[in-house]
Structure formats: C-alpha cells, structure tokens
Amino acid sequence: xxxxxxxxxxxxxxxxxxxxxxxxxxxxxxxxxxxxxxxxxxxxxxxxxxxxxxxxxxxxxxxxxxxxxxxxxxxxxxxxxxxxxxxxxxxxxxxxxxxxxxxxxxxxxxxxxxxxxxxxxxxxxxxxxxxxxxxxxxxxxxxxxxxxxxxxxxxxxxxxxxxxxxxxxxxxxxxxxxxxxxxxxxxxxxxxxxxxxxxxxxxxxxxxxxxxxxxxxxxxxxxxxxxxxxxxxxxxxxxxxxxxxxxxxxxxxxxxxxxxxxxxxxxxxxxxxxxxxxxxxxxxxxx
Amino acid sequence: xxxxxxxxxxxxxxxxxxxxxxxxxxxxxxxxxxxxxxxxxxxxxxxxxxxxxxxxxxxxxxxxxxxxxxxxxxxxxxxxxxxxxxxxxxxxxxxxxxxxxxxxxxxxxxxxxxxxxxxxxxxxxxxxxxxxxxxxxxxxxxxxxxxxxxxxxxxxxxxxxxxxxxxxxxxxxxxxxxxxxxxxxxxxxxxxxxxxxxxxxxxxxxxxxxxxxxxxxxxxxxxxxxxxxxxxxxxxxxxxxxx
Numbered sequence: 255x256x257x258x259x260x261x262x263x264x265x266x267x268x269x270x271x272x273x274x275x276x277x278x279x280x281x282x283x284x285x286x287x288x289x290x291x292x293x294x295x296x297x298x299x300x301x302x303x304x305x306x307x308x309x310x311x312x313x314x315x316x317x318x319x320x321x322x323x324x325x326x327x328x329x330x331x332x333x334x335x336x337x338x339x340x341x342x343x344x345x346x347x348x349x350x351x352x353x354x355x356x357x358x359x360x361x362x363x364x365x366x367x368x369x370x371x372x373x374x375x376x377x378x379x380x381x382x383x384x385x386x387x388x389x390x391x392x393x394x395x396x397x398x399x400x401x402x403x404x405x406x407x408x409x410x411x412x413x414x415x416x417x418x419x420x421x422x423x424x425x426x427x428x429x430x431x432x433x434x435x436x437x438x439x440x441x442x443x444x445x446x447x448x449x450x451x452x453x454x455x456x457x458x459x460x461x462x463x464x465x466x467x468x469x470x471x472x473x474x475x476x477x478x479x480x481x482x483x484x485x486x487x488x489x490x491x492x493x494x495x496x497x498x499x500x501x502x503x504x505x506x507x508x509x510x511x512x513x514x515x516x517x518x519x520x521x522x523x524x525x526x527x528x529x530x531x532x533x534x535x536x537x538x539x540x541x
Numbered sequence: 542x543x544x545x546x547x548x549x550x551x552x553x554x555x556x557x558x559x560x561x562x563x564x565x566x567x568x569x570x571x572x573x574x575x576x577x578x579x580x581x582x583x584x585x586x587x588x589x590x591x592x593x594x595x596x597x598x599x600x601x602x603x604x605x606x607x608x609x610x611x612x613x614x615x616x617x618x619x620x621x622x623x624x625x626x627x628x629x630x631x632x633x634x635x636x637x638x639x640x641x642x643x644x645x646x647x648x649x650x651x652x653x654x655x656x657x658x659x660x661x662x663x664x665x666x667x668x669x670x671x672x673x674x675x676x677x678x679x680x681x682x683x684x685x686x687x688x689x690x691x692x693x694x695x696x697x698x699x700x701x702x703x704x705x706x707x708x709x710x711x712x713x714x715x716x717x718x719x720x721x722x723x724x725x726x727x728x729x730x731x732x733x734x735x736x737x738x739x740x741x742x743x744x745x746x747x748x749x750x751x752x753x754x755x756x757x758x759x760x761x762x763x764x765x766x767x768x769x770x771x772x773x774x775x776x777x778x779x780x781x782x783x784x
Contacts, residue, residue: 417643417652424629424640431627434589436615436645436695 332451
C-alpha cells in the first residue's frame with residue numbers, strides 16, 4: 255500500500271467527517287432539546303438531495319440556488335415534522351416516539367420510491383479533481399467540507415451569541431426552569447426543529463454533489479449518523495464532531511486498506527466495543 | 542394581589558392540596574410553613590404554572606391564572622426559586638441571569654438592557670456580575686443567590702421563594718433573610734416565603750399561612766401562629782422558637 259494513497263484516504267476521511275458532523279449535530283441538537291430521536295432524520299436529507307437533483311436536472315436551476323431552495327424546503331419539513339408528529343406525542347412513552355418517527359422513515363422511503371422509483375440518480379457534475387502533493391482530491395468534497403465547517407461555525411455562534419440560542423442550550427439542561435423564566439418551550443422546540451431541518455437540507459445539498467440519491471439512501475447514512483451521535487454522547491455537540499471524524503477516518507482509511515464493506519464492519523465493531531467500555535459516549539460524562 | 546380560592550391538587554388518589562384559600566396583599570411578606578409533605582411546594586407549583594391545579598381558582602391582580610403555562614405566568618409577574626437550586630450549569634452565571642432578564646418580560650428585552658439588568662440583580666444578591674464564571678464554582682450559598690437572582694431578573698411583582706436558606710450557615714442565613722427583606726422594602730416586591738428555619742422566617746415576615754396534610758390549618762401574625770395549638774400539633778409538639 256503506497257503511503258500517498260493512505261494520506262489521500264485520510265484527507266478524504268476528514269472531508270467526509272465534515273458532512274457527517276453536520277448531520278450528527280442536527281440530530282443531536284433536536285435530541286438534546288426536544289428529547290426525541292428523529293429516526294427519519296436522514297430521510298429528510300434524502301428529500302433535500304432529491305430537491306436539488308430535480309431543480310437542477312428538470313428545471314435547470316443553478317446549483318447554489320437549488321441548494322438554498324433545498325435548505326428552505328427541508329427547514330419547512332423539519333417544522334412540519336415537529337408540529338404534526340412530534341408535538342402531539344411529546345409526553346408519550348419513548349417507545350411510542352420511536353415508533354412514530356420510525357413510521358415516518360418508512361413513509362418517506364416508500365413515498366420516494368412511489369414518486370421516483372428506485373433509480374440511483376446523480377447530478378453528474380463536471381467538478382474538477384485537484385492534484386495536491388501527488389494526491390487527488392475531489393473539489394466537490396472540499397467544497398462540501400468547507401460549507402459544513404461554515405454551517406457549524408454559524409450554528410456555534412447562534413447557540414452561544416444569541417438569546418434564542420442560549421435558551422436552546424438552557425432548555426437542553428432544564429426545560430422546566432427555562433419555562434419558569436418566561437421562555438415559551440413550544441417556540442424553543444419549533445426553532446430547534448427548524449434548525450435541525452436546515453442542517454438536514456444543507457447536508458442533502460452537500461451530499462448530492464458527491465453521491466447519487468435513491469429512496470434507500472438513509473439505509474447507509476442513517477445508522478452511521480445515529481452511531482456517531484451515540485458514540486459522541488447523545489446531545490453532546492463537541493463529541494458528535496469528534497466521533498464523526500473518528501468514524502469517517504475508519505471508513506475512509508479502512509476502506510482503502512481492506513474494502514469499504516470491511517471498513518464499515520470495523521467501524522461498527524469499534525462502536526460496539528466503545529459503547530461497552532463507555533456507555534455514556536467517548537466524551538460523555540457519567541451521570 | 543394574589544387570591545387563592547379553594548385550590549386542590551390530586552396526584553392519582555393522593556390529595557396533595559385540599560381547598561386551600563388565602564389572600565396576599567400587595568407589598569406583603571408572607572411566610573408559608575408546614576411540616577414536610579404538607580403541600581407547600583405543590584402550592585408553589587400550582588401558582589407558578591408548573592402544575593395545573595385540579596380545582597379552585599388562583600387570581601393574580603384580578604386575572605385568573607390557574608392553568609396558564611409557566612412562561613405566561615412569568616410574564617404576568619410571578620417568579621419562583623427552587624428548593625434545590627437548578628442553575629444551567631453549562632452557561633455562565635451572567636448568562637443564567639441575562640436569559641431570565643431577556644425572556645422574563647412580556648416584551649423581549651434588548652441585549653444591553655437584559656445584561657445591565659442581570660448585572661444589577663447579581664450585585665443586589667451579592668454575586669460577582671462580570672466574566673464567564675460558571676455556577677459550578679459557587680457553593681450552596683452562592684447557588685441559592687443565583688436562584689434568587691434569576692427569579693428577580695424576570696422583573697416579578699410577586700416572588701415565590703422556596704426554602705432559600707436550606708444548607709446555609711447562620712451568618713449566610715442572616716444575610717439571605719436581610720436580602721429578602723430588602724427586596725420587599727426597597728423594590729416593593731410582594732413575597733411568599735417557604736422556609737424551614739422558623740426562627741428566621743418568623744422574625745421577618747408580616748403574616749404566616751400554615752399548611753398541614755394539604756389543608757390550611759391556620760393563618761395570622763407570626764407570634765400568634767407560634768402559640769397556636771393546631772400549629773404546634775402539626776409540628777408534632779416541636780417548640781417553635783422565635784429566636
């Protein structure tokens with residue numbers, strides 16, 4: 255195995271990790287605040303990918319504009335998921351909540367199959383491959399990574415510098431106390447779900463420039479995203495970023511040394527072992 | 542100002558409150574006492590909106606508030622502190638209080654106003670008002686002060702203070718009681734105070750309401766209450782020292 259190939263895989267791993275981190279942060283944010291796991295989260299990403307795909311191929315929209323439209327669309331979907339599915343079952347037992355968002359997953363998968371069949375669709379963009387120190391790096395991946403970083407920075411600033419963002423962090427620690435201080439929990443939930451939707455839409459736009467979309471797209475990225483969230487400690491934002499990079503490195507470097515399938519096996523074994531050793535997540539605190 | 546009429550609260554078959562009625566006038570400092578499990582905190586939860594009462598009426602400044610959400614009640618001017626302090630530990634002390642100042646008012650306060658109000662309140666209760674210090678640095682007394690500061694930052698007209706003195710030493714208790722009295726005297730905030738340290742409570746409040754097994758058993762001036770046979774019996778014959 256040539257070292258240059260491993261270096262290339264390592265860099266690709268970091269680039270993939272950026273988009274995975276975006277997904278994990280969106281899911282984690284919703285879990286931390288609303289205390290519900292959106293099983294169908296990556297299905298929203300899939301819809302964002304389809305949105306960009308159709309706007310660009312069928313309606314000839316420029317890619318950046320289609321990406322913005324996808325973010326807006328999935329933000330609205332995030333709000334609707336909260337209002338129509340989550341809000342009515344907020345105080346139900348967790349298993350019912352899992353069943354409801356799990357049901358949404360199958361609904362979205364089937365509906366996408368019904369509308370667009372199971373074809374794998376890709377944008378076939380003619381984005382350049384850059385040669386850096388003998389390594390070949392895809393411009394699409396670099397772009398996706400850079401945009402992910404910007405989005406994460408934006409989220410960080412929102413959560414730390416604004417009152418609504420601070421209230422979101424506060425609600426994730428003690429929702430009752432926050433309500434007694436005058437913040438409307440329903441509004442905080444709605445804003446959080448909208449942000450979660452926006453992150454999913456953006457991730458969709460960044461993934462469609464690298465991967466083809468099909469109704470079962472979530473089958474690959476869904477479990478990976480949940481694994482990253484649990485590994486980083488559910489609700490722990492920094493842990494999600496670290497776990498994303500760790501997992502994407504294992505998949506990317508492992509994939510080049512063995513095979514992609516084997517790399518996924520290794521990644522899940524690491525996950526299982528890590529959860530045995532530290533059930534609260536690698537960066538989680540013991541309660 | 543506050544009129545509690547015939548309020549009851551049941552949890553399953555357990556009656557935590559039964560037909561409790563009392564009035565609080567504007568500017569009054571009322572002590573709410575009773576043995577453990579007598580319903581004091583449940584009553585606070587009903588007034589602040591954390592729990593909806595099962596029956597009865599709670600009127601605040603002429604408006605029915607029973608069953609409103611906690612944030613709506615907060616905006617009408619009622620704030621509470623918790624028996625066990627519940628700061629947002631991952632936020633700074635200033636952020637904790639500024640959040641309350643921002644969200645606690647009917648119209649959202651702009652940042653500068655919320656921050657300066659938060660700093661004023663922190664100084665009033667005797668906590669450092671600058672920097673990024675986290676609540677984790679505070680001891681029991683400091684956490685109680687932070688709890689009080691968050692409640693005051695929402696700009697309340699009525700403060701429900703729940704066992705503000707638990708876990709404090711004698712000097713801290715004296716200071717905390719003085720702070721509450723100053724809040725009433727200087728800021729004109731009406732206070733209902735739940736406190737187990739009877740001597741301190743009896744010394745500063747105007748009037749005492751006594752609960753036992755979810756019912757009001759007595760109400761009156763502190764000295765009269767300390768000698769009331771029903772009150773003494775509720776406390777299993779413990780002598781209530783007036784300090």
